[in-house]
Amino acid sequence: MSKPTPISGFPEWTPAQRMIEQYVLDRIRGTFERYGFAPLETRAVEPLDQLLRKGETSKEVYLLRRLQADPDGPTGDDALGLHFDLTVPFARYVLENAGKLQFPFRRYQIQKVWRGERPQEGRYREFLQADIDIVDRDTLAPHHEAEMPLVIGDALRSLPIPPVRIQVNNRKICEGFYRGVGLTDPEAALRAVDKIDKIGPARVADLLAATAGATEAQAKAVLALAEISAPDASFADAVNALGVSHPLLDEGLAELVQVMQTAAEHAPGLCVADLRIARGLDYYTGTVYETQLVGYERFGSICSGGRYDSLASAGAVAFPGVGISIGVTRLLGLLFGAGALTISRPVPTCVVVAVTSEAQRAVSNRVAEALRARGICTEVAPSAAKFGKQIRYAERRGIPYVWFPGTDEGEGEVKDIRTGAQVSARAEVWQPPTADLRPVVS
Amino acid sequence: MSKPTPISGFPEWTPAQRMIEQYVLDRIRGTFERYGFAPLETRAVEPLDQLLRKGETSKEVYLLRRLQADPDGPTGDDALGLHFDLTVPFARYVLENAGKLQFPFRRYQIQKVWRGERPQEGRYREFLQADIDIVDRDTLAPHHEAEMPLVIGDALRSLPIPPVRIQVNNRKICEGFYRGVGLTDPEAALRAVDKIDKIGPARVADLLAATAGATEAQAKAVLALAEISAPDASFADAVNALGVSHPLLDEGLAELVQVMQTAAEHAPGLCVADLRIARGLDYYTGTVYETQLVGYERFGSICSGGRYDSLASAGAVAFPGVGISIGVTRLLGLLFGAGALTISRPVPTCVVVAVTSEAQRAVSNRVAEALRARGICTEVAPSAAKFGKQIRYAERRGIPYVWFPGTDEGEGEVKDIRTGAQVSARAEVWQPPTADLRPVVS
Numbered sequence: 001m002s003k004p005t006p007i008s009g010f011p012e013w014t015p016a017q018r019m020i021e022q023y024v025l026d027r028i029r030g031t032f033e034r035y036g037f038a039p040l041e042t043r044a045v046e047p048l049d050q051l052l053r054k055g056e057t058s059k060e061v062y063l064l065r066r067l068q069a070d071p072d073g074p075t076g077d078d079a080l081g082l083h084f085d086l087t088v089p090f091a092r093y094v095l096e097n098a099g100k101l102q103f104p105f106r107r108y109q110i111q112k113v114w115r116g117e118r119p120q121e122g123r124y125r126e127f128l129q130a131d132i133d134i135v136d137r138d139t140l141a142p143h144h145e146a147e148m149p150l151v152i153g154d155a156l157r158s159l160p161i162p163p164v165r166i167q168v169n170n171r172k173i174c175e176g177f178y179r180g181v182g183l184t185d186p187e188a189a190l191r192a193v194d195k196i197d198k199i200g201p202a203r204v205a206d207l208l209a210a211t212a213g214a215t216e217a218q219a220k221a222v223l224a225l226a227e228i229s230a231p232d233a234s235f236a237d238a239v240n241a242l243g244v245s246h247p248l249l250d251e252g253l254a255e256l257v258q259v260m261q262t263a264a265e266h267a268p269g270l271c272v273a274d275l276r277i278a279r280g281l282d283y284y285t286g287t288v289y290e291t292q293l294v295g296y297e298r299f300g301s302i303c304s305g306g307r308y309d310s311l312a313s314a315g316a317v318a319f320p321g322v323g324i325s326i327g328v329t330r331l332l333g334l335l336f337g338a339g340a341l342t343i344s345r346p347v348p349t350c351v352v353v354a355v356t357s358e359a360q361r362a363v364s365n366r367v368a369e370a371l372r373a374r375g376i377c378t379e380v381a382p383s384a385a386k387f388g389k390q391i392r393y394a395e396r397r398g399i400p401y402v403w404f405p406g407t408d409e410g411e412g413e414v415k416d417i418r419t420g421a422q423v424s425a426r427a428e429v430w431q432p433p434t435a436d437l438r439p440v441v442s
Numbered sequence: 443m444s445k446p447t448p449i450s451g452f453p454e455w456t457p458a459q460r461m462i463e464q465y466v467l468d469r470i471r472g473t474f475e476r477y478g479f480a481p482l483e484t485r486a487v488e489p490l491d492q493l494l495r496k497g498e499t500s501k502e503v504y505l506l507r508r509l510q511a512d513p514d515g516p517t518g519d520d521a522l523g524l525h526f527d528l529t530v531p532f533a534r535y536v537l538e539n540a541g542k543l544q545f546p547f548r549r550y551q552i553q554k555v556w557r558g559e560r561p562q563e564g565r566y567r568e569f570l571q572a573d574i575d576i577v578d579r580d581t582l583a584p585h586h587e588a589e590m591p592l593v594i595g596d597a598l599r600s601l602p603i604p605p606v607r608i609q610v611n612n613r614k615i616c617e618g619f620y621r622g623v624g625l626t627d628p629e630a631a632l633r634a635v636d637k638i639d640k641i642g643p644a645r646v647a648d649l650l651a652a653t654a655g656a657t658e659a660q661a662k663a664v665l666a667l668a669e670i671s672a673p674d675a676s677f678a679d680a681v682n683a684l685g686v687s688h689p690l691l692d693e694g695l696a697e698l699v700q701v702m703q704t705a706a707e708h709a710p711g712l713c714v715a716d717l718r719i720a721r722g723l724d725y726y727t728g729t730v731y732e733t734q735l736v737g738y739e740r741f742g743s744i745c746s747g748g749r750y751d752s753l754a755s756a757g758a759v760a761f762p763g764v765g766i767s768i769g770v771t772r773l774l775g776l777l778f779g780a781g782a783l784t785i786s787r788p789v790p791t792c793v794v795v796a797v798t799s800e801a802q803r804a805v806s807n808r809v810a811e812a813l814r815a816r817g818i819c820t821e822v823a824p825s826a827a828k829f830g831k832q833i834r835y836a837e838r839r840g841i842p843y844v845w846f847p848g849t850d851e852g853e854g855e856v857k858d859i860r861t862g863a864q865v866s867a868r869a870e871v872w873q874p875p876t877a878d879l880r881p882v883v884s
Contacts, residue, residue, distance in 0.1 A: 036821035379478035
């Protein structure tokens with residue numbers, strides 16, 4: 001067969017990069033668990049009608065079809081599609097299992113998602129997300145909206161990546177303000193403001209006029225709101241200075257003030273109130289979050305989310321929630337591309353046990369067993385070649401030690417192939433320096 | 443919306459079950475790494491022509507289609523399908539990246555796979571597999587076939603599950619033997635023998651006559667071979683006693699003897715030579731493995747694999763490999779169903795910090811921070827309800843401790859809600875018993 005080639009949008013890391021990814025995921029998961037989030041995985045597929053319930057995502061779904069299926073089979077609402085995020089499946093899971101869950105329900109979920117995008121530079125069609133959400137029955141206390149950035153701040157601080165800045169806004173501020181200045185289609189206004197980083201304020205003003213029916217004065221007010229940004233609760237004064245009033249605006253301001261005050265109290269410098277943050281997906285109803293890597297702002301948001309009040313509701317019962325999602329593939333793709341993340345070797349192996357002859361392979365196996373029993377990752381050399389060749393096997397993989405079994409089975413010699421230093425050692429007790437035990441991510 | 447319902451074949455574990463699954467995966471991964479396997483993940487999709495290259499799997503593939511795609515778009519070889527195992531994608535990965543890899547290449551891969559089966563009781567359409575493979579360029583040393591069961595034996599022994607028995611055979615024995623008795627279509631014979639557990643020897647004999655053109659004497663010989671089973675290398679004597687000879691048979695016997703001798707040397711009792719084991723997929727060419735849970739033989743194999751010589755080849759260069767795959771979802775599904783795996787609580791949380799009043803939430807947050815900083819999973823109570831209600835929040839989740847903050851911020855009282863015992867404690871130093879720190883799987 002001819003040599004296979006990559007498929008655009010479906011990234012595959014090298015084993016070394018995958019080791020870095022696992023390190024990152026272990027750290028993220030550890031933080032999520034320290035905050036009491038329980039793990040969940042949902043199936044990769046949802047019925048199409050679930051996927052299309054909210055938001056402007058219909059063009060991004062991959063539908064599934066069995067190769068041998070009746071071509072006239074289900075293509076309607078029953079058709080299965082791959083999930084494009086972890087929030088919609090989670091909302092479905094909550095509705096399906098509400099009777100068995102304890103509320104408020106705190107869960108984290110780390111899974112691949114898929115988007116049927118057209119192939120395009122830097123656009124992933126398969127990528128990994130790490131989400132936390134808190135969902136309650138009927139009402140959800142606002143302090144959970146303040147907790148989200150703290151968890152994420154902790155999780156990202158535990159990683160060997162640049163510091164982050166979480167930008168926070170509240171949709172109620174935008175909607176209340178837009179209504180307060182007399183606009184009747186706040187969603188259209190929000191969609192226009194969402195483009196401000198891409199197209200600039202002048203063209204947003206045009207868009208506001210065209211799609212939200214804004215007068216020049218209204219557009220100016222909307223843009224003035226979007227310009228407000230503050231590292232603390234002082235943003236509220238700046239909003240009030242614009243002289244617009246609306247009950248929803250007041251509600252949003254109070255909520256965002258609480259988020260900013262909690263952040264100032266527990267993680268000074270982490271959050272910025274940034275009133276231009278909108279988030280594309282339609283299901284957010286309160287606080288929204290985006291996250292920049294300091295020094296890499298051009299990368300865009302690597303972690304986003306918000307509060308949603310009506311994503312999960314069944315009849316009279318609603319399950320309001322708040323969640324945030326780390327774009328793991330996006331984050332790693334950017335940092336790999338910038339050469340900003342490396343690992344000390346591309347295999348877990350710390351020791352290669354040399355093999356004297358194939359007939360003596362069992363002796364080397366026993367040395368390896370003794371080392372592994374104490375948690376030292378060990379391979380036995382694949383062939384009883386000359387020792388020089390066996391050392392090169394280790395060298396080419398960045399494995400620091402080669403063990404030469406002696407005649408007495410427990411006793412041998414271990415060589416640090418970086419320095420050439422070789423010492424007698426017993427497999428039951430020899431211990432490599434901690435720095436060599438596992439590959440080190442930096 | 444109406445209440446969503448499960449989709450047949452797409453299992454979803456509860457958070458408690460997912461915690462057990464993560465525990466199991468961490469153990470498996472730890473063992474794989476101790477043997478020097480490096481991690482890899484491949485994309486979920488492969489071009490259809492890759493998926494259909496080998497084996498009888500064409501009916502099991504899920505094809506992908508973008509919801510908004512041109513209905514006359516790619517449906518031929520370029521169409522993308524979800525992978526149905528991890529071996530075919532791995533073989534493709536090796537071909538694609540051969541120039542960058544060090545051979546022999548040892549990798550593990552833990553991922554979901556999908557099969558477009560018709561819905562059926564106990565048949566998964568989405569499930570998790572944990573694979574190891576070793577692939578070399580041109581030739582692969584046979585000791586790798588002996589290493590596979592040792593790794594798997596270690597990995598499964600580290601889990602809170604019943605002991606396992608790995609059944610080993612070698613396709614060369616079957617093919618050589620079948621040719622030795624004069625059968626010209628050994629694959630048809632193998633497919634018939636593969637059904638022996640399902641339909642019994644009498645009907646296999648009929649099938650051998652019908653599909654492999656076997657005479658009565660040939661069918662009898664084939665069945666006699668399939669009856670051979672031994673816990674050691676003595677199986678070879680039993681085969682030789684049947685008086686059939688063929689060079690391929692001799693080769694297979696020598697290879698299987700080596701596997702059995704290595705197993706006897708390093709893991710007595712783990713392996714059984716069982717000459718009825720065939721494996722359905724066509725790509726195996728040498729040693730094949732299946733694995734039974736002792737006492738749960740009715741469950742069928744929970745871990746299977748084998749050697750493949752021609753799955754990955756490009757022009758004159760071949761990459762022979764050997765691999766084995768733990769059916770994690772299958773294993774857990776069976777043990778969950780039998781009530782044989784439990785966890786001490788369904789959340790990671792060890793401590794709930796009570797909240798005296800919403801105005802004092804920051805005090806509780808600081809206690810939680812101090813506990814988390816020392817690795818203790820901690821939640822802050824969701825509301826400043828009466829303490830009885832806050833204790834019930836912990837109780838309903840199986841969380842063992844509730845912390846009551848004092849007036850001095852560091853000092854408080856911690857209550858073991860199982861015994862009612864309450865003591866003064868400081869968040870910077872208090873440590874729960876190790877058994878309470880994390881949920882315990884048993």
